[in-house]
Amino acid sequence: MLIFKKLGSLYIIAKGDDAFNGTKTFPNGNGGKIKVNLTTGSLKPQTTNKKAPNYIYGDVAAGGRAVNANTDLRNIYDRIKTAPTGLRGLPQGQIYSGSAGTEGTFELISTQ
Numbered sequence: 001m002l003i004f005k006k007l008g009s010l011y012i013i014a015k016g017d018d019a020f021n022g023t024k025t026f027p028n029g030n031g032g033k034i035k036v037n038l039t040t041g042s043l044k045p046q047t048t049n050k051k052a053p054n055y056i057y058g059d060v061a062a063g064g065r066a067v068n069a070n071t072d073l074r075n076i077y078d079r080i081k082t083a084p085t086g087l088r089g090l091p092q093g094q095i096y097s098g099s100a101g102t103e104g105t106f107e108l109i110s111t112q
Contacts (some may be wrong), residue, residue, distance in 0.1 A: 003042040009055045010045070016063025016101040031059075031104025032097025038110045045108065060104025 036056070038044070039092025045056035 001087065003039050004045060004054070005043065007043065007045055007054045007056070009050065010057070012056070012058045012088070013027065014105075015061040016104070018063050021071045028062065028101040030101040031060035031062050033105050034060060035105075036109065037109045040111055042110075044110060052073055056108065058106030060106050062094040062101035062103050064100035080084070 012034050014034050016029030016031050019028045026083065036045075036058075043054055044070060045054045046052060050057065
């Protein structure tokens with residue numbers, strides 16, 4: 001339970017990671033679940049105008065939205081081309097990140 005008496009802007013980041021981190025490829029991450037419970041007496045944050053006071057934003061975007069098969073394949077071929085002999089330039093684990101993760105949820109619950 002949260003009580004906001006004064007709030008400028010609050011950004012809560014819970015987005016999914018992209019699969020490729022440079023050495024290993026994991027599945028794309030899912031966005032998180034954010035639930036903000038406001039108690040009685042708390043001011044009501046707004047989510048529409050980021051320039052206005054009392055703004056709150058929850059980033060729950062899915063991972064892997066900026067990655068596609070063409071980009072992944074180009075990265076794989078570039079790593080093979082610049083690596084020493086063999087496939088030592090490939091990341092451990094998966095070499096294609098697959099589909100994007102799922103979008104998370106953001107809930108703003110007021111008891112007033």
